[in-house]
Structure formats: structure tokens, C-alpha cells
Amino acid sequence: MRKVVIQRLGGALVQVLAVTLFAWLLFFVIARFTGASPAQRIAGKTATASQVAEVARLYGLDKPYWEQYLIFLNHLIHGNFGFSYVQQRPVSAILWPATRATASLVLGAAAIWLAVAAPIGAWGGLHPRSAGDVAGRAVAILGMSIPVFWLAPMMSYFFGYQPTQGRILGLPLLPRGTTLFPIVGYVNFGQNPVEWAYHLILPWITLAIGFAAIYIRFIRTLTAEQLAEDYTRTAMAKGASTRRVLVRHVGRNVAPTVTVLLGADIATALTGVFFVETVFAIPGIGYTGLSAIQNLDYPVITGVIIVAALIAVLANTIVDLLHAALDPRLRRVGGG
Amino acid sequence: MTSSMQSIELDAGQSGGRPAGMRATALRRLRRDPVALGAAGLLVILILAALVGGPLAAHLTGHAPDQQFPSALARDSQPLGLMQRTYLANGATHDPHGSLFILGSDALGRDVLVRVLYGARISLLVATSATALAVLLGITLGLLAGYFGGWIDAVVNRLTETAMAFPNLLLAVGLAVVVGPGLLNVVIIIALFTWYYPARIVRSTTIATRQMTFVAAARTVGARPRRILFVHLLPQVWGPLLVYATSIIANNIIFEAGLSYLGVGVPPPTASWGQMLSDAVTSGMYQTDITLALAPGLALVLTMLAFNLLGDGLRDALDPRGR
Numbered sequence: 171m172r173k174v175v176i177q178r179l180g181g182a183l184v185q186v187l188a189v190t191l192f193a194w195l196l197f198f199v200i201a202r203f204t205g206a207s208p209a210q211r212i213a214g215k216t217a218t219a220s221q222v223a224e225v226a227r228l229y230g231l232d233k234p235y236w237e238q239y240l241i242f243l244n245h246l247i248h249g250n251f252g253f254s255y256v257q258q259r260p261v262s263a264i265l266w267p268a269t270r271a272t273a274s275l276v277l278g279a280a281a282i283w284l285a286v287a288a289p290i291g292a293w294g295g296l297h298p299r300s301a302g303d304v305a306g307r308a309v310a311i312l313g314m315s316i317p318v319f320w321l322a323p324m325m326s327y328f329f330g331y332q333p334t335q336g337r338i339l340g341l342p343l344l345p346r347g348t349t350l351f352p353i354v355g356y357v358n359f360g361q362n363p364v365e366w367a368y369h370l371i372l373p374w375i376t377l378a379i380g381f382a383a384i385y386i387r388f389i390r391t392l393t394a395e396q397l398a399e400d401y402t403r404t405a406m407a408k409g410a411s412t413r414r415v416l417v418r419h420v421g422r423n424v425a426p427t428v429t430v431l432l433g434a435d436i437a438t439a440l441t442g443v444f445f446v447e448t449v450f451a452i453p454g455i456g457y458t459g460l461s462a463i464q465n466l467d468y469p470v471i472t473g474v475i476i477v478a479a480l481i482a483v484l485a486n487t488i489v490d491l492l493h494a495a496l497d498p499r500l501r502r503v504g505g506g
Numbered sequence: 507m508t509s510s511m512q513s514i515e516l517d518a519g520q521s522g523g524r525p526a527g528m529r530a531t532a533l534r535r536l537r538r539d540p541v542a543l544g545a546a547g548l549l550v551i552l553i554l555a556a557l558v559g560g561p562l563a564a565h566l567t568g569h570a571p572d573q574q575f576p577s578a579l580a581r582d583s584q585p586l587g588l589m590q591r592t593y594l595a596n597g598a599t600h601d602p603h604g605s606l607f608i609l610g611s612d613a614l615g616r617d618v619l620v621r622v623l624y625g626a627r628i629s630l631l632v633a634t635s636a637t638a639l640a641v642l643l644g645i646t647l648g649l650l651a652g653y654f655g656g657w658i659d660a661v662v663n664r665l666t667e668t669a670m671a672f673p674n675l676l677l678a679v680g681l682a683v684v685v686g687p688g689l690l691n692v693v694i695i696i697a698l699f700t701w702y703y704p705a706r707i708v709r710s711t712t713i714a715t716r717q718m719t720f721v722a723a724a725r726t727v728g729a730r731p732r733r734i735l736f737v738h739l740l741p742q743v744w745g746p747l748l749v750y751a752t753s754i755i756a757n758n759i760i761f762e763a764g765l766s767y768l769g770v771g772v773p774p775p776t777a778s779w780g781q782m783l784s785d786a787v788t789s790g791m792y793q794t795d796i797t798l799a800l801a802p803g804l805a806l807v808l809t810m811l812a813f814n815l816l817g818d819g820l821r822d823a824l825d826p827r828g829r
Contacts, residue, residue: 181667184664185667185668188668189668192677196680196684311811311814311815311818312807312811314810314814315756315807315810315811315814316807316810317760317763317764317803317806317807317810319763319764319767319780319783320783320799320803320806320807323783323786323787323792323799324799324803327792327793327796327799331793434670437670440675440676441674441675441676441764444675444676444768445764445767449787459676460679460768463679463680463683466683471680474676475676475677475680478676
């Protein structure tokens with residue numbers, strides 16, 4: 171077990187280094203393509219040559235590249251992500267609340283998509299080709315085919331905007347000015363948990379639908395595979411109830427795989443977060459990253475890339491370790 | 507945007523090394539699958555819509571895709587709704603441009619129907635060429651990694667793992683900002699962020715096939731690695747890859763639309779579904795005229811549905827475990 175953990179953590183460290191190197195390089199790539207040195211970029215277009223040189227000296231931009239990278243890494247380790255010239259604030263002060271908002275969005279959505287997909291998928295695996303299975307699969311393939319950047323404005327329109335016009339799903343059933351769900355805005359959990367959840371319901375559902383669809387298919391396939399195994403047949407033959415077989419036998423074998431997929435999908439969900447956060451105006455890292463790209467706020471862009479990649483690497487690492495803990499076969503040799 | 511890939515990855519490698527005659531079996535199975543046939547039919551319609559539908563609609567309505575009609579905006583500069591006609595000034599009864607806007611007009615007075623049909627071209631063109639590029643890259647790296655193993659495999663593996671760990675849309679957007687908008691740039695960027703899916707599939711199929719007797723036999727009679735790779739291993743890869751390609755195309759359609767939605771895709775005024783959606787949503791215009799968001803959105807959903815259903819049908823048909 172210890173060997174697995176060390177191996178996995180080593181791999182994660184390499185990934186983090188690669189990500190930071192890439193994010194750091196991007197700054198220089200952007201600078202080269204836009205025809206200005208980083209120092210020139212910070213100092214501004216109207217700066218004189220001596221001012222640019224002064225900025226270069228101040229930020230260590232006159233040092234060799236490898237040394238600059240090490241300094242950059244050293245700053246990162248101390249939580250210093252640089253300074254946003256556009257917002258006139260340290261990048262870490264921008265990223266920290268944003269990361270919390272995004273975590274609220276993604277983790278809540280993950281809970282929803284698992285809660286929806288597990289029963290539908292298990293039912294489909296248990297009763298293949300039954301009416302419920304066919305319906306579940308149809309819903310799944312439809313859910314997979316709806317792009318989140320279309321779903322987000324549609325949800326906002328039909329459940330946020332239209333009720334304020336006195337209509338629900340196009341039918342004039344509500345009094346004008348009804349607020350069914352808030353269209354935009356975000357409330358911190360610490361401030362008011364009820365408002366926090368209320369503001370996040372539509373974004374959660376929006377983000378969860380596509381993943382629920384995929385997980386219905388995953389869980390259906392995995393359940394059907396396990397049910398075809400001899401051990402489940404033995405358990406059934408011994409007279410164990412379907413419920414017991416599903417939870418004690420199938421569940422135990424399906425859970426590790428689903429956990430691993432979940433790790434990868436938390437990272438994938440960060441893509442959907444962009445669109446969901448912009449449409450519902452949630453000040454998360456997607457929203458922050460996009461506005462930074464629009465404002466060409468490079469320290470924030472770099473910071474967002476690093477934070478997003480860190481979340482992805484962290485989610486994958488935690489999940490792999492959890493996988494090793496859930497699946498006894500992986501504990502022995504250096505598998506995984 | 508990419509996670510439906512994983513469902514196929516679960517099956518990867520299992521379908522390697524199909525027995526001979528599998529192709530005929532697969533075709534027979536596919537012909538008996540009404541859902542897959544329907545999806546294929548939908549795709550044919552879509553391709554026709556892209557190739558001839560756009561010009562045909564432009565000819566019949568008299569509206570070019572990028573042409574702006576001031577008469578297609580009301581006095582308060584609201585766009586036309588479904589099946590509405592242009593507002594003719596000074597009592598004229600005949601509009602030389604054709605007055606009917608079947609799906610209405612957008613905020614700039616352009617014909618939504620004609621633009622949706624032309625948008626299909628961009629979607630299919632970008633998605634298929636990006637997929638072709640990604641598959642080419644993936645086959646090369648996957649074959650090399652799977653066959654030779656050792657350090658090549660280790661390098662390719664680390665490369666795919668790191669590439670997958672990145673939040674790829676954010677990087678793609680960043681890259682797109684750097685290289686600037688353009689059709690070719692979009693294709694290259696999308697391929698750059700999708701090659702690892704085919705690479706993984708090809709790698710696992712190659713590893714599964716490499717150990718089979720016919721490859722050992724080829725090696726015994728003195729076949730060189732290059733011959734084994736191209737003559738013996740490559741043909742085995744197509745089956746799983748075909749299933750994959752449909753998923754990748756579907757994902758790339760979303761990818762392109764997503765980039766265009768964020769304003770870094772195919773540059774305006776070229777009609778693309780993502781751009782149309784973004785125009786409707788960011789201006790808030792879709793709240794007064796939902797057709798502006800529904801038309802390109804439903805086009806996207808139908809296209810995705812067709813590719814996903816066809817992919818499912820292909821996977822079932824190629825499944826060696828049968829049905």
C-alpha cells in the first residue's frame with residue numbers, strides 16, 4: 171500500500187510540475203506572439219526603454235529563463251500567484267474565493283448526477299431491455315447529446331426568466347413577476363446555506379445532466395458485467411435478495427471503478443463550469459478565467475490554469491488512492 | 507466535453523483481434539438495427555443539408571447567409587419571429603429580396619434558417635478534419651507505443667496522462683487567443699486536444715494484438731517491424747477506431763461550437779452554430795426571441811444525437827461477444 175501511495179504521489183508531482191511549466195511558458199508564448207516582452211507588457215505600451223528595463227529588473231525578468239521558472243515555482247509554493255494589474259489585487263486573493271464557488275458547483279453537481287444515475291443504471295443492468303432500461307438509455311443518449319453551453323441558457327430561460335413573465339414552459343400559469351429560481355448570482359455557503367443552495371439549484375442541474383447521462387451508461391454496463399459473473403449467480407442461488415446482491419456484491423465491485431471515473435470527470439466538469447458560471451454569473455474559476463482572457467489579464471490566466479490543473483490532478487490522485495483502498499487487489503503489488 | 511469517451515475506453519482492447527468475417531457480421535447486425543439506421547439516415551440528411559441545403563435555401567428565400575436586411579428588423583430593431591415577413595417601407599407590396607423569413611431573423615437582420623444550414627457546413631467541416639488529424643496523430647503514436655513498448659510507451663503514456671490532466675477548454679481558449687481566430691487554427695487546436703483518445707485506443711488494441719499468433723508467425727518468417735505495423739496491426743485497429751471516431755466527431759462538433767461560443771472559433775460573419783448561440787445569449791436577445799437560441803441549439807442536439815446513436819449501433823455491431 172505504501173508503495174502505491176508513493177508512486178501515485180510521485181506521478182502527481184510530475185504532472186503538477188508539467189502543468190506549472192506549461193502555464194509559465196504560456197506567458198512567454200503569448201508575449202512572443204503579441205510581439206511584446208513580458209516586461210514591456212507589464213510596463214505598458216507607452217513605457218520608455220528605461221522604464222521597461224526597470225520593470226524587468228524589478229520582476230526578475232532579466233534573469234535566465236530557468237532561474238525565472240524556479241523563482242516562479244518558489245512563489246507558487248508560498249501561495250504567491252503574482253499580481254493582477256487589471257484588477258489591482260494579488261491573484262491569490264482573486265483565485266481563492268473563485269475556487270470555493272467552483273468547488274460548490276462541481277461537488278454539488280457530482281452528488282446530483284451520482285444520485286440520479288446509480289438507481290437508473292443499476293435498474294438497466296438488472297433488467298436489460300425492460301421498459302425502464304430502454305427509457306433510461308434513451309434519456310441517457312439524449313442527455314449526452316445536449317451541449318452544456320446550450321442547456322445553461324435554456325434552463326435559465328425556462329426556469330428563471332419565463333416565470334418572471336408569468337409563464338412556465340411557455341404556458342401562462344403563473345402570476346407575473348414570479349421568481350421560481352434566481353437567474354443570476356451567488357451566495358457564500360458561510361453567509362446563508364439555504365440561499366447558497368437555492369442559487370445553485372439550476373447551475374447544479376445544468377452541469378449534472380450531461381454527466382448523469384454518461385454515468386447511467388457506465389453503471390448499467392458495469393452492473394450487467396458483474397451480474398454475469400459466477401459469484402453473483404452463486405449469491406442469487408444461495409437465496410440472497412436482489413437488494414443484498416446489488417449492494418453487497420455488485421456494489422462493492424462497481425464502486426471502485428465509478429470512483430476512478432469520478433476523479434477524471436471532476437476534471438472534465440471544469441470545462442462545463444465555464445459555460446454554467448458565465449450564464450448564471452457565478453464568480454468561480456471559469457467565470458474568472460474567461461473574463462481574464464477577455465481582459466488579457468495574464469497573471470490571472472496563468473493562475474486559473476494552474477488551479478484548474480491542480481484540482482484535476484488532486485481529484486485524480488485522491489480517487490486513485492481511494493481506488494486502492496476500495497479494491498484490495500491493488501494494495502499488494504505496485505499496480506494501479 | 508470529452509467525458510463520453512470514457513465509456514468506450516472501458517471496452518477498449520476487448521474488441522481487438524476480431525476473427526475473420528467479422529466485417530460481414532457487423533454489417534448484417536447494423537442492417538437489423540433500426541435505431542442505428544435511423545441515425546445514419548439523419549446523418550445523411552445532415553450532410554445533404556450542409557452540402558446543398560444551404561445554397562438551396564439561400565436561392566429559394568433570396569437571402570445569402572451573411573446578408574443583412576434592415577427591413578428584417580422592426581422599428582424598435584427587434585428581429586423577426588417565426589414565419590414573419592419583412593417590414594416594407596412606403597407601402598411597397600413586393601420585396602425584391604423575398605420577404606419571408608421562415609425561422610425569423612437575427613439581431614443584424616440575417617436569415618436564421620439559411621445561417622443554420624450554412625452552420626452545418628462549418629460544424630461538419632471542422633469536426634471531421636480535426637478528427638482526421640487527431641486520428642492520424644493517435645494512430646502513429648498509439649501503434650509505436652503499443653508495438654515497441656519500453657521508453658516510447660512510457661513517453662507516450664506520460665504525454666497522454668498529462669494532456670488529459672489539463673483543463674483542455676481553458677488551454678484551448680488561451681491558445682486560440684494567442685494564435686488568433688481562423689478555420690485552420692481551430693482545426694489544429696481541436697486536434698491538439700483530442701489526439702490522445704485515439705492514441706489510447708490504438709495502443710491498447712495493438713498490445714492485445716501484438717501477442718497473437720499471427721503476429722508471432724509474421725515475425726518468425728522475417729517480417730520487419732514496419733511491415734508488421736502497417737500490414738498486420740493497422741487493419742486490426744480500424745474496428746474500435748471507427749466506433750471511436752463517431753464519438754470524437756460528435757465531441758469535436760461540440761468543441762468547435764464551444765470555441766465559437768466563446769468567440770475564439772471560426773471568425774464572424776461566417777455562420778456557425780456556436781457563434782449564433784453566443785450572439786443570441788450574450789446579447790440577451792434570446793429572452794425576447796427564443797428561436798435565436800433554439801434553432802442553432804436544436805441543430806447541435808440533433809447532430810450529436812445522430813453521431814451518438816450511430817456510434818452505439820456500430821459498437822454493438824462490432825462487439826465480438828455478440829448479442
